[in-house]
Amino acid sequence: MGRKDITLSEAEVQQLLEATKTLQVATIGSDGWPHLAPMWFVLDDRGRVRFRTFTKSQKLVNLIRNPRLTLLAETGTEYGELRGVMIKGTAKLIADRETVLEIYGEVARKYRLLGDLGNDLEVTTEVVEATLGRHADKNTAVVVEPHSVVSWDHSKLGGSY
Numbered sequence: 001m002g003r004k005d006i007t008l009s010e011a012e013v014q015q016l017l018e019a020t021k022t023l024q025v026a027t028i029g030s031d032g033w034p035h036l037a038p039m040w041f042v043l044d045d046r047g048r049v050r051f052r053t054f055t056k057s058q059k060l061v062n063l064i065r066n067p068r069l070t071l072l073a074e075t076g077t078e079y080g081e082l083r084g085v086m087i088k089g090t091a092k093l094i095a096d097r098e099t100v101l102e103i104y105g106e107v108a109r110k111y112r113l114l115g116d117l118g119n120d121l122e123v124t125t126e127v128v129e130a131t132l133g134r135h136a137d138k139n140t141a142v143v144v145e146p147h148s149v150v151s152w153d154h155s156k157l158g159g160s161y
Helices: 010-019 058-065 097-111 125-136
Strands: 023-028 034-039 049-054 068-075 083-094 139-153
Touching: 010 068, 010 083, 010 139, 023 049, 023 058, 034 058, 049 058, 049 097, 058 083, 058 139, 097 125, 097 139
Parallel strands: none
Antiparallel strands: 023 034, 023 068, 049 139, 068 083, 083 139
């Protein structure tokens, strides 16, 4: 008997990504070894992962040299609870201040970066500029164009494997 299909549907992949707080981002270092870093992120209207990072960060230096990356979102502690999504993709790097600030605003809403100003009504473009704008010129936006998506949900195994 073959293994049960434990793949997540497209909707389940989106739900898991939306619920995930920290994404593991792997880039390729100049020595050929993976460089792994946790990142806060948001999804765009097409479901693509977007994040901002300091332009001098190792992950961005790696992406300038080689735009390939792998992302991992996962949940669960027991084997039968494990769920995850791995995305292999290409990073599109955007140094545009407006795009960086847009992502900063979305991240501020999702992660309540601005404390009590965490709701959509109070995290306006003006608030983002006033509170985070000083960092914008030192950041680059990253949009991930997915090439392949692998997913799993061990709860679909029904306790057997």
